[in-house]
Amino acid sequence: MEESKRITWNEIENKILKNQSELLTKELLGNFPYENTGNELRIPPWYNIFQLNNLIPLIAFFLVFRFISAKVKKHLWKDSVGFRQYRLQNLTVSLIHSIISGILAIHFAYFYTEAMFQQPMHWYQPWIKYGILFSMGYFFHDMRNTLQYKNEFSWFNIALVLHHIGSIFAFVTAITSRKFVPFAYCALIMEANSIFLHGRTLMQLSNTSTNYYTIYKFIQIINVITFVGCRFGIQTWQMYWVFTHRFSMHPFFVAFGYCGCIIFFVINGFIFKKILIADFMPANYSRKNAAVYRDERKD
Template identity: 30%
Template sequence: MDIALEDGVFNPYEYEGSPDVDVVYGYLATALSFLMFTVINYVAIHIGPPKNYKGDTWRWRNTFVSWIHADIIGVWVLYCLLFRSEVFSADLILYCDYYIYTVPAISLGYFMYDFLDHVYNGKVISNYEVILHHVGVMWTFGYNIQHRVNIPYSLIALMVEVNSIFLHARKLMQFDQWPFDHWLYRMVVGLNLITFVRFRIWTVILIGLGLYKEWHRLTLAYHVFGSITMFIMYLINPILFWRLFKNDVLRSCIQHRKSDHKHANGINGVNGKVPELNGDCHKQP
């Protein structure tokens, strides 16, 4: 591999990108991904939300398309973890091949689609934190794809999509008003919390450590945007995890205690039966 060197040290300003992949392939994968998610969006419009859903149709559709993206990228990343482990033991800045190069390119196409979907539907202000996240991701992935560097780091960053599979599935099940005590909903909630810690919080920590470790091998632009993006992630993830834990664990415990108390005192029940939770519980975040 032809690496730009200065006094025997890697110089990121002179490196012209991995010769193992053609950047045109990245452009093509990004464009096809943008087109694919646009088509999925129109299919979702045609199908429509579940009959039980009474909220904003755009919110359901946006979550559904995000769930599809998470399924595709999450499974792809898991495959790399299980069967392409050599990628993560290689040089995380310089290693590149077409298989892993395609992953951030497809994801970039999705984030470009979702950004424009927010703009077109007037959701930029109400979902400003999502827009900030998307801008950071689009810049980072766009830079990596254009310069064919940091592709394994992009793959590590996309491990968060493993958690997004269950995060979005949880929300879709709430939209469809699944009972909170249903075994499948409880399983999704449990996997969401577990994967949140393993694939979202831990992944952000790894990226932050990598940014610090590889600081001398990155350009000034990457220092600035990488640091800003990591700062946003370090703020958002603990808040989101606390909200999930509070709504899915603490609230559930409180509801069970209230139900047990009513059952013990014979309140609001017939022959000792505890009344079912009403639909208002599905309005939780």
Template identity: 30%
Template sequence: MLEAVYLLSSCVLFASIRILIWYFSLLPHIVAKSDRWDVIWRWYNVWVSWTHSLFAGATCLYCLYRDPDMLNNLNKNCDSAVSSFLVSASTGYFLYDAVDFLACVPISNAWDVLAHHVVVITCFVLVVKSGLFIPFAVVALLVEVNSIFLHARQLMRMAGLSHTVWYSLNMLTNIVTFIACRFISIAWMMRWFWHNAEDIDQPYYGVLATSLPVMYIINIILFFKIMSKDAKHILSIVKNFKSGIHNSWRKCQSHDHPPTCINSKMLRRD
């Protein structure tokens, strides 16, 4: 009963955040002057997603810090109120975001996001209802650590800040955390599932066997989308890095081996 209250309260909370962002007109100039409604909607949507990522990412790391054994026992009985609250509140957010997409975006343009949300909501509702596999859901929410930088990347691009140093730093952090918090964490869960499949009852077995490969495929597609858009930026950073190393090497060489030529004026005797 308490988990249901958390879930519904979370839906209301994130909808309220959306309204507050609209009320205070938290729009950058480049978005505010756009006459495209979908651009303005996207800004509000990503802002709300970013706030959830901050909450879920920080809370997830806290839960794993307090109980690191959850990483090895994804189906252990967990009596942590914080972990249960995290899963329930995140389920509410994904329900809110799915409704927001269905109401404002054609399904053909948002199938990957909706597929992700359907998988997550199915898993989390089952977890919240039964109280089992709470550690599994907490580890799955490690992806929100990466989402902090993923959503920040989108906000910076929309605000016209893609040529700043902060964008470059965020872009590199996004790539590193994407690999660590999405690819590696999901691979870790798949490995655990493979070794413990015999001990998992239905319907959990069917849900996990379906959701884990789907999540991995969705994240591979998302990663290639990000890399294709940031490829030019990444190549520019690599080029500048190589150029800096080359220039530093030349300076070192010039200091270690000063010119041997002697000016003829230096040989004159007064």
């Protein structure tokens, strides 16, 4: 611990700004959570994702979700049939992922606040990648689960797969560059909202929204509040951070940061609009204007 006190983040940033990075030796840094690689100034080595220390845990997490999915299909929602049963089982696995990932992201934000909001580019510890690999394992599982269901090929399906591909690419970029990992955890805060988003849909599909109406309305309200904070709030901050640090990184990271944030902002805006219409507008208007009734299919 004494070695890590030899330097501070301010001193590191000053040396980087003065092009004196070579002075940041391993002896000086000690076990400080910073790697003097300069990877933020070059294209990420994406092929490093196939290194065994990345590939093995990724495959393991993927298999964990395959196992969870198999257990859910065997034991839960047996009274439902067809597409409704598929959606209930799929959403249950999604809810499990959101709970775990959301807790991990909020835990990191609380205990490593400086890393997430002040040093999201440079802060790095080897163990931090496992939370991201966990979510990547889920995204691969969900893509496979979605694409293998023959009756689920739709615009929503395509958008979901593209969302997962974009998220996986962003996470691979963070893991292989060993930069921007706290930035990726910041994005995972959106999963805290997904807990209520999935819970809301599960209650609708399982017809428990009428039996537990007070709980359902509470989840609806919390869903809207957390949607604004955990999605729009986080993405606004991320775009602001990329803008203020645009000269400190390779143009690829700047372009990817802008494009990724804007695309996901638009997607979330579309989803938010549909939620507001479906949950807070008259039923007839909701059915006509909110394309959220794919779950009413019988087949």
